[in-house]
Amino acid sequence: MPIPAHAMQDEATRDVASLALSCVRTDNPMLGLRAAHWRNALSKVGLNIPFWAVHDIGLITVVDPASVPIGPPPFIAQLGLSAEDGEAIRIYVETIHEIANSEVLEKARQWRLTDDLISVLLLKILGPMYQRFRGNARSDPPASLPLDPEIYRGLDSQLPTLFAQWNREKDIGFMRQVARERLRLITAVEQIDLDTLRLLGMFGAEAGAANALEMLDLLSVFESPEANDVVNFSLDLLPSVLETKKASGQQSFSVDGYSGVERRGTIDSLVLSELAFDPDLFARRFVENEVFYYSREKQHEEDRRLHYICVDASASMRGQRAVFARGLALTLIKKLMLRGEDVYLRFFDSRLYEVQHAKPGRSGGTGGISVPYILCFKGERGRNYAKVFGMLANELQRLQRRERRTPIVYMLTHGQCHVPLETIERLRVFARLYGVFMLPSTGELDLEYLHRLDTVQVVDESALSQKDARAQRALDIVEDVSKSSDEPVVEDEERMSLIPAAE
Secondary structure, three states, X not given: OOOOOOOOOHHHHHHHHHHHHOOEOOOOHHHHHHXXXXXXXXXXXXXXXXXXXXXXXXXXXXXXXXXXXXXXXXXXXXXXXXXXXXXXXXXXXXXHHHHHOOHHHHHHHHHOOOHHHHHHHHHHHHHHHHHHHHOOOOOOOOOOOOOOHHHHXXXXXXHHHHHOOOOOHHHHHHHHHHHHOHHHHHXXXXXXXXXXXXXXXXXXXXXXXOOHHHHHHHHHHHHOHHHHHHHHXXXXXXXXOOOOOOOOEEEOOOOOOEEEEEOOOOHHHEOHHXXXXXXXXXXXHHXXXXXXXXXXXXXXXXXXXXXXXXXXXXXXXXXHHHHHHHHHHHHHHHHHHHOOXXXXXXXXXXXXXXXXXXXXXXXXXXXXXXXXXHHHOOOOOOOOHHHHHHHHHHHHHHHHHHHOOOOXXXXXEEOOOXXXXXXXXXXXXXXXXXXXXXXXOOOOOOOOOHHHOOEEEEEOHHHHHOHHHHHHHHHHHHHHHHHHHHOOOOOOHHHHHHOOOOO
């Protein structure tokens, strides 16, 4: 299909026509559309990387190389390239073959990564090479490529003509750069941490990057040793929670097929054999609730619980304590989301940071909790627990008035988290308090408010320092949280008497 004149501006047409240098050919227009999405994502961070490079490396990240032809462009003779340029394309084809069969990209294809995550991988692989190629030269503003699949359908026949209409010095120059730095490109692929890639793939949209800032946050996950420690710990925990399912029950209203019989129901679900009884006997059985009705699988009708996770990010939480707290927070979020619960998350140190919301059915780009945010968050210096938990009490009071729900607040902190008793009493009015305290290398947990918490979990130094013990202790906490979520909420009289009436 010819490219409509109104569909693209000249700059976009120029970039699409650079696919004449592509060595990964595909007839699927949706793959061309995805490549355009990756290129547009890179343009958000100001990188005008040639489209053919983004197209080829992105495609071998999502498509089995055995299913697509990889080789020099079939119309290479029509492009008017020099012998040096032809040699650069030959080296580039060999490079694509090698990285397409690397372990990293084989795993990436198995995990079916999101487009946002693939864009960040392309930023990590191609970004440094493009920066070296560009140097201090001023780069043209990236053109936004069209996201119409018809543009990329049957494009090969037009590429030689379109390619010749613009100056291709930049495209040819970058091809030569790739040929010169072949080993650097292969190394950039091999340096991608598979554990990090696997974790981000598990979270799907919650590990996405909808804007430039989130892309840079996600990129920093691959480059941060601290984030890698949290990733490794999280991978010890997450496989045990991914099979979480809601328990089924029975109900009387019509959804799907029948699942059993019961004594309650509507006339239209009455078991037909009941009508065989004598009318008087049937009437008596009906009045005494002895007749049988077909029942159906039950949906959970109760309100979703609200889980409010507060993670200490102060200097006292460095090292293994930070790894444990953040890995536990990620696992709890995944577990509770799979159970259909609402989850809020906040970091705190000397201040209370912005709340992150996660609700079932919401992705990371539309209000969910961002995985890169949790992995790479850096707090300010200092701590002020009286101020922080006083602010939290005010937030919970407003939340209770607005939603009339009693959240469960999880305090993931260390053994020296001293909060005034009167502040804890205020918090107890509006929430159930679940404390997880990580002890220092020496000392015991001695906080005056412990007896006022609904649940207290202690993680000592021996559990933090040993890998297997640390993972088991975290899983024990996750299991306890899960059991607590299964129990019905029954408000005690003391707590209910302190909740102010709605205005």
